[in-house]
Amino acid sequence: MTKEIAIIGGGPSGLMAAEILSANGFKVTIYERKPTFGRKFLMAGRGGLNISHSENLDSFIKKYGMKSNIFKTVIDNFSPEKLRKWCEGLGEKTFIGSSGRIFPQSFKSSPLLRAWLGRLEKQNVIFKLNHDWLGWDQNNLIFKTKNGKIAVPSNTTILSLGGASWPKLGSDGSWVKILERESVKISPLQPSNCGFVTEWSVVFSKKFEGKSLKSITLSFQDKKKHGELIITKNGVEGGPIYALSAFLREEININGSAQILLDLKPDFSIEEIQKRLLKPKLKLSMSNYLRKTLNLSDVAIGLLMELPDRNNWMQNKIINAIKSYKLNLQKPFAIDRAISSAGGVTFNSVNDNFMLINKPNVYVAGEMLDWEAPTGGYLLQACIANGAYVANIIMKKI
Numbered sequence: 570m571t572k573e574i575a576i577i578g579g580g581p582s583g584l585m586a587a588e589i590l591s592a593n594g595f596k597v598t599i600y601e602r603k604p605t606f607g608r609k610f611l612m613a614g615r616g617g618l619n620i621s622h623s624e625n626l627d628s629f630i631k632k633y634g635m636k637s638n639i640f641k642t643v644i645d646n647f648s649p650e651k652l653r654k655w656c657e658g659l660g661e662k663t664f665i666g667s668s669g670r671i672f673p674q675s676f677k678s679s680p681l682l683r684a685w686l687g688r689l690e691k692q693n694v695i696f697k698l699n700h701d702w703l704g705w706d707q708n709n710l711i712f713k714t715k716n717g718k719i720a721v722p723s724n725t726t727i728l729s730l731g732g733a734s735w736p737k738l739g740s741d742g743s744w745v746k747i748l749e750r751e752s753v754k755i756s757p758l759q760p761s762n763c764g765f766v767t768e769w770s771v772v773f774s775k776k777f778e779g780k781s782l783k784s785i786t787l788s789f790q791d792k793k794k795h796g797e798l799i800i801t802k803n804g805v806e807g808g809p810i811y812a813l814s815a816f817l818r819e820e821i822n823i824n825g826s827a828q829i830l831l832d833l834k835p836d837f838s839i840e841e842i843q844k845r846l847l848k849p850k851l852k853l854s855m856s857n858y859l860r861k862t863l864n865l866s867d868v869a870i871g872l873l874m875e876l877p878d879r880n881n882w883m884q885n886k887i888i889n890a891i892k893s894y895k896l897n898l899q900k901p902f903a904i905d906r907a908i909s910s911a912g913g914v915t916f917n918s919v920n921d922n923f924m925l926i927n928k929p930n931v932y933v934a935g936e937m938l939d940w941e942a943p944t945g946g947y948l949l950q951a952c953i954a955n956g957a958y959v960a961n962i963i964m965k966k967i
């Protein structure tokens with residue numbers, strides 16, 4: 570008897586499950602609502618595809634926070650090293666960037682995706698594009714297609730439907746309602762690795778929208794991140810804020826806002842600033858004085874000029890504003906602008922094999938599960954490893 574599997578969702582987690590199962594004698598059909606596979610994966614490659622990270626496994630696993638234990642097993646089974654070999658097998662050697670992040674040599678997703686789909690075709694995976702999954706009718710999977718609704722019987726199904734960020738790429742969280750009908754518990758989908766809204770003055774946002782605050786240190790509670798922030802019309806985004814987005818979002822959920830502190834001149838100690846500010850201001854405006862004495866960027870000076878009374882500050886007030894600039898964040902940017910989403914199918918709703926407890930023989934993999942991780946390659950590594958893990962479980966079972 571042929572062992573048949575239906576995989577719904579053609580992103581990295583579904584494609585990896587398809588690869589392993591089809592290589593091991595399964596007849597795999599992969600259903601995707603969009604006319605092409607891997608649209609979010611392609612988008613991830615636009616600014617350089619950061620596919621994994623080279624740090625040691627113990628600290629790697631910690632990036633999954635409360636879900637580290639679950640992902641330890643998954644990543645042990647398909648490690649960053651294994652992922653690098655897999656990329657190489659598809660003709661895309663990888664390299665480790667200065668920050669420890671892993672990238673394919675081409676920096677892009679498209680060559681990897683092309684070679685990946687080529688491999689799946691050779692392994693006789695059946696591609697069903699433009700198939701929008703609507704749910705179940707008893708044991709049948711129901712899809713909306715260009716020719717109307719169809720029902721497909723399936724004994725074993727993998728759902729790899731993604732989260733809800735960038736919905737125009739295909740993953741829009743429409744599966745939440747379908748699974749809730751089956752009494753599967755879902756944590757609300759929320760933006761992760763995202764920017765945050767803050768209230769700029771009209772003058773500031775007009776002048777600095779799109780400009781970066783380079784080389785600052787952002788602190789929130791006991792956490793610090795160094796890097797570059799980008800000013801948007803109504804907020805801030807960029808590496809350091811993405812990295813702390815989970816904590817900031819939770820603070821806002823509980824207290825209505827989150828206050829971050831910016832060190833606008835982390836390479837100068839307080840003493841160094843004090844020394845430089847001994848120079849008389851003479852007739853210079855405060856902005857010019859700060860630019861000349863401290864070599865602050867225009868954006869940093871613009872931020873300081875947002876503060877009340879700035880022209881009559883005493884020295885210690887200036888130093889405080891430069892080393893601990895307070896910024897209140899009101900809410901995350903909308904989920905459709907986020908890099909990823911938090912929330913999803915709760916781990917209480919699946920067993921250790923990622924099978925839905927309420928829906929036997931239906932497995933779940935990838936970003937649609939209730940976990941989150943910072944950028945740095947941790948998202949794709951987990952999704953791909955999760956697809957591999959579920960495939961290996963199914964192989965052992967069937």
Ligand SMILES: Cc1cc2nc3c(=O)[nH]c(=O)nc-3n(C[C@H](O)[C@H](O)[C@H](O)COP(=O)(O)OP(=O)(O)OC[C@H]3O[C@@H](n4cnc5c(N)ncnc54)[C@H](O)[C@@H]3O)c2cc1C
Nearest residue numbers: 578580581582602613619702731739740935936946948949
């Ligand atoms: C701008 C951007 C940059 C990113 N950069 C990086 C990065 O550098 N490194 C990193 O690790 N991660 C990055 N990510 C995140 C990463 O791309 C995702 O975490 C990953 O693609 C999730 O994989 P997945 O297989 O779980 O879901 P997805 O890739 O979202 O795939 C799910 C698929 O399911 C399909 N689908 C959904 N619902 C249905 C339905 N009802 N019927 C049929 N098909 C359906 C969707 O169309 C989609 O193709 C980035 C994301 C974005 C948006």
